[in-house]
Structures are given as structure tokens and as C-alpha cells.
Amino acid sequence: MSKLLDDIIKVSEEAGRIMQTAKRPKVMEKSGHANFCTETDEKIQAFLIEKLSGLLPQASFLGEEDGQDVFTSKMSRGYCFVIDPIDGTSNFIYSYHPSVVSIGLLKEGKPYMAVIRNPYDEMTFSATAGQGAYMNGEKLLSSDAPLSDSLAVFGTAPYYTELQDQTFEYARKLLPLCVDLRRSGTAAWDMCCVAMGRCSLYFEMRIQLWDYAAAALVASEAGCSVTDIKGDPLSYQGATSILCRARGVSEIPKPFLTD
Numbered sequence: 001m002s003k004l005l006d007d008i009i010k011v012s013e014e015a016g017r018i019m020q021t022a023k024r025p026k027v028m029e030k031s032g033h034a035n036f037c038t039e040t041d042e043k044i045q046a047f048l049i050e051k052l053s054g055l056l057p058q059a060s061f062l063g064e065e066d067g068q069d070v071f072t073s074k075m076s077r078g079y080c081f082v083i084d085p086i087d088g089t090s091n092f093i094y095s096y097h098p099s100v101v102s103i104g105l106l107k108e109g110k111p112y113m114a115v116i117r118n119p120y121d122e123m124t125f126s127a128t129a130g131q132g133a134y135m136n137g138e139k140l141l142s143s144d145a146p147l148s149d150s151l152a153v154f155g156t157a158p159y160y161t162e163l164q165d166q167t168f169e170y171a172r173k174l175l176p177l178c179v180d181l182r183r184s185g186t187a188a189w190d191m192c193c194v195a196m197g198r199c200s201l202y203f204e205m206r207i208q209l210w211d212y213a214a215a216a217l218v219a220s221e222a223g224c225s226v227t228d229i230k231g232d233p234l235s236y237q238g239a240t241s242i243l244c245r246a247r248g249v250s251e252i253p254k255p256f257l258t259d
């Protein structure tokens with residue numbers, strides 16, 4: 001493993017400890033229904049920026065909680081850390097685990113390294129482009145089971161009200177094609193679950209770059225196909241729909257092709 005990846009993993013583990021030991025955080029509302037941020041999100045983001053810029057001083061940052069939430073052309077040059085200090089903030093507020101720390105590193109606008117830390121289960125996912133994905137040092141390979149023999153997960157961000165009917169329509173059509181549906185509350189964790197074979201498909205109608213920058217690399221390095229919902233490549237420049245399929249789901253399932 002490279003020293004840089006090892007160092008990012010250590011930073012993610014410290015950040016995970018801040019999350020896990022935080023007491024009753026003050027909750028702030030962002031725009032839209034049930035779109036929250038807490039003091040702990042801000043504290044972890046500040047911690048990540050301080051520590052990660054120490055590791056790679058030339059890197060720029062795109063983070064959810066500090067106003068740098070617009071992808072700029074500067075971020076597609078050199079190194080750019082894309083961080084979500086707490087993916088699963090509502091889970092965090094309601095103690096409904098998991099929530100994860102997500103750290104993606106882009107190089108020339110393309111996914112280069114990824115680390116995702118789930119402190120509650122002591123699980124660290126990591127990946128480097130072209131070099132595979134790992135969980136606590138063990139190589140990951142997504143499931144080769146067919147969808148009919150697998151769980152599927154989906155995301156329903158409550159603040160994008162205009163996407164709800166379509167989201168639940170896809171979910172309704174997907175349910176008879178799989179064993180059952182799940183909803184975890186963290187997009188990064190959903191993709192880690194597809195990467196490690198707990199489920200075989202994840203979809204969501206809109207997620208942000210900090211939700212997928214790390215997890216999409218972990219999943220694709222574990223053999224998953226990670227595209228937008230129509231099967232086109234991810235932009236790595238901002239919000240997108242997402243469809244993450246394990247090895248056993250080689251075709252895009254019908255519900256996503258019909259609308």
C-alpha cells in the first residue's frame with residue numbers, strides 16, 4: 001500500500017473517532033426538507049482539511065460543509081480532495097447507524113484514491129485507481145449472484161421532492177426483481193455494501209460529488225459497474241444520478257430502461 005493511502009486511512013480513522021465520540025450535536029437546517037448539518041460535520045470537515053492538506057499541500061478541496069461546494073476548473077487540475085465529513089448526517093443525528101467519513105482524491109479530475117471509514121463497525125474501505133479495493137486490508141470483489149438472488153438498496157434524499165415519484169416508481173418495479181430492498185441513509189455506505197457483496201445494486205436519482213467521489217472508486221475497483229442511471233459514465237464534476245451494479249448484474253435492469 002502507498003504511504004499516502006496509508007496516511008489518509010489514519011486520518012479517516014481519527015475523523016471517525018470524532019464522529020463516534022460526539023455527544024448530542026447542535027443541528028443546523030440547510031435548504032430543503034430534512035437537510036441537516038451538525039457542529040460535528042463542521043468539526044470533522046475542519047479536521048480533515050487541516051490533516052489532509054498536511055499530507056498533500058498542493059491539493060485543492062471540495063467539501064460539503066464549508067461553502068466550497070461548487071466544482072471549479074481548478075479542481076479538475078492536479079490533486080483535489082473531495083470530502084464528506086459525515087455521510088449519513090440524519091443517521092448520525094438519530095443514532096441510526098451507520099454514518100461514514102468519505103475521502104475521495106481526484107487527480108486531473110479523475111478518481112485516484114478513496115478512503116471510507118465506518119467507525120461503528122471499525123471498517124475502512126480503500127482503493128487506488130487500477131489497484132483494487134480493500135476493506136481492512138482484505139481485497140474486495142463484488143457479488144456474482146444474479147439480482148433475483150440479491151438485496152438491492154436505494155437512496156431517497158428527502159430534500160429533492162421533485163424526484164420522489166420517479167424514485168419510488170423505480171423501487172416499486174425493482175422489488176419483484178430482487179430478494180428485497182434496503183435504504184441505509186448513506187450513499188457511500190450503500191456503494192461499499194455493493195462492493196463487498198452484501199447487496200448487488202444501488203441506485204439514487206441525485207447525489208453530489210462528495211457522496212460518490214470515494215465510494216464509486218471503491219465499488220468500481222471491486223468489479224462493480226458504476227454509471228448514471230441510464231448507463232453513462234460519471235462526470236466526477238458534480239451532482240448525478242447513480243446506478244451501481246455488482247458483477248452478477250451485468251445488464252441494466254429493465255425498470256431503468258423504460259422511462
Ligand code: IPD
Pocket residue numbers: 036084086087088089090155156157184185186187188204206207208211
Ligand atoms: C446523504 C446520504 C443519503 C443520500 C443523500 C445524501 P448526507 O448525504 O448519502 O443516503 O440519500 O442523497 O445527500 O447529507 O447525509 O451527507
Ligand code: CA
Pocket residue numbers: 084086087088187210211
Ligand atoms: Ca453525503
Ligand code: CA
Pocket residue numbers: 041064084085086087088089
Ligand atoms: Ca454530509
